[in-house]
Amino acid sequence: MIHEIQAIWAIVRKDVGVWARQPTAVAATVLPALVLIGVLYIGAAAVGRNPVALVVEDNGPAAQQLQAILEDSDAFVVTLASRDQAARMLQDLQVAAVITIPANFDTAFDAHQTDPVDIQINNLNLDFTNDLRRSLPAAITDFYAQQPDNPIDVQVRESDIREQDVGLVQFDLVPDLVLLLTIAGVVNAGLATAREWEDLTIKELLLAPIGRGSLIVGKLLAGWLTTLLIAALVLAIGALTGYLRPVGASWVPTLLTVLLLALASAGLGVAIGATTRRFQRVAGLSIPLAFYLFFLSGGISVIAFLPDWVQAIAQFVPTYYGMHALQMAVFYNSTDDLARDLGVLAVTAAVTLALGVASLRRGFSS
């Protein structure tokens, strides 16, 4: 028993040492997710706010009131401009739309006559276009709400599920963490396992007086440790900046999920490495697989909002359960379905471990 533990420890030390001595390999696994987080952080500031040029041709009080509402709106980044300047800005793509408060705005408003506010939209993409289509009527509603004789009797009474809005960066950090864990686990463990065949050291390992299970466990633990090092880095940065900070006891399910997700990813990597036995094949299979897992777990969308057939596929994707457990713990402070989620991740790790051992058996016979 002690002999087996020593063998496992030796394999772990060797694999972690090799990994640490290859900065390109470390960079290849860490850099993409970190760059993605950086991009999301910078980009999140602009989400939902469209740049518009505002042309105000009326100096009346109602026009000024609407202008103030538009300038304060969190839907627009407003630049005041003349009609010509605004047209040029739209042409040069400096703004997505031009809003014009016409010269007779106050007169028409006071006379209860139709009083159109023009919005000229560069409608090249429905996402931006619909944002703009929503935002001006929302501002007009605010405008009416400020009138002493507001004719709109329907008032929105909003109640939010959580005390504070969850920002886009905060929301996206969970899928990013899952992507990072999956890529790091699958790629590092897969390459470390395939390396034994590429360097022909698998012969020594298989002829050594240790069980094949110990060999696979050693590989798995090494992949797990390197993945956890990266996870620890992201969790520490997330907690320090406040972007990924579970509340109180929610740290426990968060850490458990991260541990099991990293284990399942490393297990998958070991299984792929032991089956394919070549760097190229590991790289060619494991990275697309990691991306499939990421997307099908709701990596860049909310899986519950996607069509039923996508949701049905997601039920068979292990990282979906990891993502769910993390979102529940971090955003909902909840352990809803935690046992199910952790169970799926644990079973995935066990199955991949068995696959790795089975692949080694094939290697031994050949």
Add this chain to the structure above:
Amino acid sequence: MLDVAYSLRVIRAVALNDIRSALTERLFTSVSILLPLNFLLLFLLFVLTGGQAPTAVVMDDTGPYAEQFLQALQGARSFTIVRSTADEAQRLMQQGRIVAIVTVPADFDAALQSGQTISLPVIVNNLNVDYTNDIRRAVPLAITSFYAHAFPDQVVVRANEIDVHAQDTGYIEYLSVSIVVVSLLVGGLLQAGTNAAREYETGTIKELLLAPADRWAIEVGKMLGALALNVLSAAVVVGVVVLGLGVRPVHLPEMLGYTLLVMLTFVSLGLLAGTLVRRRTAVVPLSIALSLPIFFISGAFGPVQWGSAALAFISRLQPVYYAIAVFQYAFHDFETTPSSLSLNGLLLLTFTVVIVVASAIALRRRGAAQ
């Protein structure tokens, strides 16, 4: 003349050698040809929701005004509406399947007719600020639209929309063109990067560098080899977008020309990456994984000028930004950059030349070290 003929033979030999080497690794080559298609399919999953927030509407009143208000919600181009009971709506909310619950109260019609204030309860799952803001803006939009139809004399201030383009372009139609570019990026980086790195891993770089061949000829041969392999994946991706999704290019000749130019740019980038990194195990993860963030910052979802100024600045420093711009023009006749189309094409060409020069320099330095 003899030198030119010899260089051409070198180019041909290097290109053929790379193609043959790639074909011996069937699994990897198949994956690298199909991977760009995978990118396309996976990204399309993202837009299947069409940016519409799933919302439950509980109709406690079914009078004519209440029904008219429901129609206004449906016409707000913001919601995927599920009409449900209060209990069912709560269950959907707890399962995280909807973003909001809008309840039309039982006295909606009666209160409107008697001029009383109506409180419209809207419960929001404020988890994802993108959807949350949509709800906060779209419900007032629906209210204003409802009033504009039901009480045209009372609500006189209206938004009068004037569109720059005759037709709206759907999110899938727009994004799929951008995804073609990222697919070409992945394909070019993978093919050229692994071809270059393979020479170092197998040690054949020594023979190449010791051969009496011009470094330029070697570089061009490698580019052509990767280009030939990349044509397959490009054809598959463009074929799916044009024939499968029905996104027809407005300017077909330009589309073909830009595809070739963009492939050249990305293949040269792959060549540089492979020469610098020298290990396929590093080239492959970097190629695939870095493509994702680059895709996000390059104006794939719309003109980058409409977003963060920092991202707009960064995105102009790399070729994917210009590649997306020329493709959006070729497919939709859109201008998505302040720079002109011809300048975008010229910049792509300049990027290609600069990257090839950098690759040749890197090859020379690596060669000396080797």
